[in-house]
Amino acid sequence: MSGAGNLNLFANIVDGLTLGTDIIQIRSNTLTSRELKKLTNPQKAWYKFITIFLVPILLVFYGSLRLFLRGKEKQFYLLGSAK
Structure with missing residues (x-):
């Protein structure tokens, strides 16, 4: 009986x-x-x-972009509330 047969039996x-x-x-x-x-x-x-290089580089780029955009959003919020 082959492995597939054993699997079917189980x-x-x-x-x-x-x-x-x-x-x-x-x-x-x-x-x-x-x-x-x-x-x-x-x-x-x-x-x-x-797997080793490109995916981590893309993740670091994405994280840096998000960090930059959140900083810009924070500056915009602080400047808007200072008026």
């Missing part, structure tokens, strides 16, 4: 114990394999670069 046992035998007949008998495609070394390097 799911049937759990369903049989919890929901009764009616639900077992509803489930499809075939399981589809959804494996990820293999990446080449340049693709791996590109994804690693994006």
Whole structure:
């Protein structure tokens, strides 16, 4: 019995114990394999670069922009209430 067969058997046992035998007949008998495609070394390097460098740089930029805009908003509020 393959790994997929064991998984199906386990799911049937759990369903049989919890929901009764009616639900077992509803489930499809075939399981589809959804494996990820293999990446080449340049693709791996590109994804690693994006994950390690680009995402943190974008987050720092976004945080700096928000900090700057909040400071401007605070100045506008303080100048408006001083009148």
